[in-house]
Amino acid sequence: MLFLQLFYAFFKIGLFGFGGGYAMISMIQGEVVTRHAWLTSPEFTDIIAISQMTPGPIGINSATYVGYTAVVNAGYSHAWGILGSIITTGAVVLPSFILMVLISRFFLKYQKHPAVSSVFSGLRPGVVGLLAAAALVLMNGENFGTANVQIIVSIILFVTVFIASYRFKANPILLIVLSGIVGYLVYG
Amino acid sequence: MNFYIKSFLIFTRIGMFTIGGGYAMVPLIEDELVDKRKWITREDFLDLMALAQTVPGIFAVNIAIFIGYKLRKFWGAFWMALGTILPSFLVILAIALFFQQFKQYPAVENVFKGIRPAVVALIAAPTFKMAKSARINRYNVWIPIVSALLIWLLGFSPIYVIILSGLGGYIYGRLKSKH
Numbered sequence: 165m166l167f168l169q170l171f172y173a174f175f176k177i178g179l180f181g182f183g184g185g186y187a188m189i190s191m192i193q194g195e196v197v198t199r200h201a202w203l204t205s206p207e208f209t210d211i212i213a214i215s216q217m218t219p220g221p222i223g224i225n226s227a228t229y230v231g232y233t234a235v236v237n238a239g240y241s242h243a244w245g246i247l248g249s250i251i252t253t254g255a256v257v258l259p260s261f262i263l264m265v266l267i268s269r270f271f272l273k274y275q276k277h278p279a280v281s282s283v284f285s286g287l288r289p290g291v292v293g294l295l296a297a298a299a300l301v302l303m304n305g306e307n308f309g310t311a312n313v314q315i316i317v318s319i320i321l322f323v324t325v326f327i328a329s330y331r332f333k334a335n336p337i338l339l340i341v342l343s344g345i346v347g348y349l350v351y352g
Numbered sequence: 353m354n355f356y357i358k359s360f361l362i363f364t365r366i367g368m369f370t371i372g373g374g375y376a377m378v379p380l381i382e383d384e385l386v387d388k389r390k391w392i393t394r395e396d397f398l399d400l401m402a403l404a405q406t407v408p409g410i411f412a413v414n415i416a417i418f419i420g421y422k423l424r425k426f427w428g429a430f431w432m433a434l435g436t437i438l439p440s441f442l443v444i445l446a447i448a449l450f451f452q453q454f455k456q457y458p459a460v461e462n463v464f465k466g467i468r469p470a471v472v473a474l475i476a477a478p479t480f481k482m483a484k485s486a487r488i489n490r491y492n493v494w495i496p497i498v499s500a501l502l503i504w505l506l507g508f509s510p511i512y513v514i515i516l517s518g519l520g521g522y523i524y525g526r527l528k529s530k531h
Binding site for chain 2 (some may be wrong): 176178179180181182183184185186187188189190191193194195198206209210212213214215216217218219220221223224225226229230232233239242245246249250253254256257259260261263264265267268278280281283284286287288289290291292293294295296297298299300301302303307308309317318319321322323324325326329331336339340341343344345346347348350351352
């Protein structure tokens with residue numbers, strides 16, 4: 165049952181994941197944290213941080229991580245956990261395969277069709293909303309802390325990293341490493 | 353060397369060295385397949401790139417699938433996609449296997465306490481960049497705001513937001529073309 169749920173959740177993520185990696189975060193969070201509680205909010209944030217520092221797209225990284233962790237947390241052995249990660253990773257890319265076969269037959273003809281561009285004129289602002297939601301949902305006590313000192317440090321880090329990334333286009337890996345060092349020094 | 357093994361290895365190498373997501377892979381694939389090996393023309397490559405961004409799914413995997421399918425149908429797509437996925441699959445699996453034990457050290461938890469708000473900022477920042485490229489103006493700004501509030505405050509599934517906004521765009525387009 166768990167394996168079926170994992171397959172179905174990641175198949176949906178692959179099928180409705182429009183707008184690239186960051187927009188997909190909202191989708192993954194909706195299924196994995198909000199709906200099924202396979203990961204807690206901080207665990208999910210940690211996997212995004214790990215994703216930024218390791219090779220590969222966030223969609224694949226979180227599928228692999230969740231597939232393993234959800235199965236092992238449910239009391240199965242490591243081997244079943246590995247099977248879980250193969251199922252989720254396969255499920256998230258399966259829609260792309262199916263779509264490609266359909267596209268090569270039909271979609272290429274209709275790509276410039278007015279109906280298709282109408283759909284995308286609605287999808288684009290929706291995806292912006294998804295991205296905003298991903299950030300808002302993660303701004304919680306689990307990620308920012310509940311003790312006063314940690315909340316203040318978290319807000320300073322958030323504002324600094326936001327400005328460094330948005331205004332100065334600083335390297336995300338560098339920002340993650342520096343924030344980790346700050347955490348180590350402040351809370352150590 | 354067999355075509356499939358060769359394409360698998362090319363995409364494994366590209367997948368291994370691109371940190372930070374799919375867009376980092378594009379110049380590497382272009383260099384390898386268009387310039388060096390001339391497996392695909394630049395025009396075809398750019399068309400497939402546009403298509404990979406249009407369809408849902410993971411951008412990097414979509415590129416691999418579309419190029420593979422164009423060159424050798426299903427098995428071309430299969431081996432190139434597998435090559436793209438494998439390095440990140442193995443790295444994350446190794447991390448998942450050891451991360452739980454690793455996290456029990458207080459020092460590691462302290463490091464992550466600093467990292468978590470930074471990650472939230474890294475997700476918030478591209479929202480505004482994306483709002484620009486999606487041509488958000490005062491007439492359609494309600495769409496991202498309402499979608500974000502539905503997900504954030506009411507626990508709405510992002511999947512419904514995608515379906516509704518696509519459908520809304522389609523209906524709006526139909527109404528506009530009638531007038």
